[in-house]
Amino acid sequence: MGRFIYRRLIHGLIVILGVTVIVFVVTRMVGDPVQVMLPLESTPEQRAAFEKKLGLDRPIPIQFVEFMGNMARLDFGDSLWQKRPAMEIVFEKLPMTILLTAVGIGFACVLAIPLGIIAALRPGGVVDRVTVFGSLLGLSVPQFWLGLLFIVVFAVQFKILPTSGAGTPSHILLPALTMGLPTLARLVMLVRSSMIDELNRQYVKTSFAKGLPFVRVVGLHALRNAGLPIMTLVGWEVIRSLAGYSVVVETVFAWPGIGLTAIQAIEREDLILIQAIVFTAAVCVVVINIAMDFIYKLIDPRLKLT
């Protein structure tokens, strides 16, 4: 196990390093933040002074060495747009995205597992057909449209939930629902198909023949064996959300998370904040991947960790 942790950490570090190098190169190749940050009517002298202030007048290799040194101390410098440390902004926004992701995907999991199991028990039955239709519908509806629809219905028409923002439990309901519904749809389909596979296996039939209780056979044995692909999908949904997929929901609901901040940083060509956000997203992806490996092992101790 120690060897496994060591190897995964080394792999993770290589991934993070690779991502930051790519981001460094790309942010310096695409666009010039000086042009975007200053007013159109600024003089060439004002632009040159600003470029010097940002250190962008120095050779790229020197900028890179300094960048890597600072990155090791988690110091990406001050955001060009907000004029305060980029990592401070990230640490302020990331918990909001984690909260939104946890509620959204948590809601999806709570509903998807029982729905998928019920659908799998009678494939082709009414419940199964309704579940499959609902899932396809959930997958087909664009998230931004869904968000706006919820706002129009629940906030504008019925005035029972706020349109946007954060701060109270009622603020999170609509964005979490919007974020969770596509996940719910994907998860239901996966739980259903995995459970159909498991329920047709010999060990399930034998268990029933031996008179084991229904709940124990389905809920413990079959679901546990179907658990790996389900966990993989849940992990993937969490990774997607933290790595930027939450941006649509955060924009529509003005949810002050990392996705919305990423979009704002890109719009303002704030290369320092972009670097900090991408670095954090890469760290999140690596950490969640390692955590997923541990969860696999918990679900199925027969798995060998290499």
Add this chain to the structure above:
Amino acid sequence: MKKRGCLFLAAVWMGIFLTGPGWAQTRQITIALGSEPTTLDPQIREDGGERAVNDNIYDTVLTRTPEGDLIPSLAAQMPELVAPDTWEVTLRPGITFHNGEPMTADAVVYSIQRVIDPDFNSEQISFFSTIKAARATGDLTLHVITDGPDPILPSRLYWLKVVPPVHSKDPGFAENPVGTGPYRFVTWQRGQHIDLVRNDDYWGDAPQIMAVRYRFIEEPGTRLAGLMAGEFDLITNLLPEFTSHVPKSVNVLGLEHPIVILNADSGITKDPQVRQALNLAVNKMALANGLFEGYAQVAQGQLLSPSFFGYNDQVTAYPYDPDRAKKLIEAAGVKGQTIELIGTSGRWLKDRDLVEAVAGYWEQAGLKVNVRIFEFNEYLNRLFDRKTRADAIFVVSSNELLDADKSFSAYYKSGGVGASNTDATLASLIDAARSETDEQKRENLYHQAVKRAYDQAYFVWLLNIEDIYGLSQRLDWPGRVDARLLVQEMTCQ
């Protein structure tokens, strides 16, 4: 003491906000802005979100009426020119900052020195670039010294927010602003809201609204939904097509002018006949009514609105005359030739639509138009490129000082960042106006500059866009030509 004061204000705010259904009687409003301020230090950034909030916390030396006329604010009277390069400012007595610091000549001198200090690195430096120094000559009088005659100084002082000399040195100043304005800062929950309460010790007329909360909603559709749901009382940048959906809307002629810069030095646009044809070919009224649903006005052949200093009311827009445009194109021998038109998308309201519509009109006049829409950074490269100037570049100019100098120096004067002409006469008129302290003479110089640029058709002047705000049923506000959101001018039921 300061901490206790803050706690008291926070308690007042909480009390007001938590009173539930009775809050309408307490006259509080919520304003939804398109972007969150990046700082509440009023001298660092050049940022719309910051201005919207700080305009209510801070006063400036001079201010403007809603119609745009300059009037004294912290100054007791309009500044006087006491030497060619020296303006004397006399301040009102008895004004204090929210934390009790006195607002004296020293505070104004400090504010000027702070914003022009190169080490301070203010993004607002272009507004104050001519100021060399300031010195107090009494408790309430000071001299502002410029690097030559600067008739625009009063307009610059309209931009100067006065900060408290002691508190502004506090490292937390940018998050705990203190001004002399009609509203005091209460709290800033980053990403969520900023709260202000009325300053009951305000030196001017007492505002009617007790408290204001700012929310930050980038998505226009969500801002609109919030207004319709009753969460907001005022939303900014309402899209023209949504005006019929909101309880009330206010539209005011704004500061933005979309234009097309024509290359007067090379290419097919070198010929003045072609440039005039490009003006005559465009139906600007149709653009105002079609694209902007009537919430824009045809620009009167100049990069100025009627409220700007230098506006020449003798010059009017080129009429829409497609037949004459075709004849001029034929006479110039360029029929069927290609003109390159550069633009960007998503930076300004309906920018791409405007570029494509202009291209359509030019094609009807007999030219082939190569429309090139670039990502904003690449677009800026083209705009700033002095060597390979494009035939035509679409741009939206905004002039917050409401004085011709800023727009003309950048776009009309040869060598300006957006200029595509080498007209020495036009440049000398603008230079002369820049140092002419006789207001009448200066205005005449701008009138001549406007006329010359119009006759030479250096641009296709398209529109003057209106600012549109969505208002709740209970809020009343007439709007302002300078786009400031001054809560003290609002009333609510």
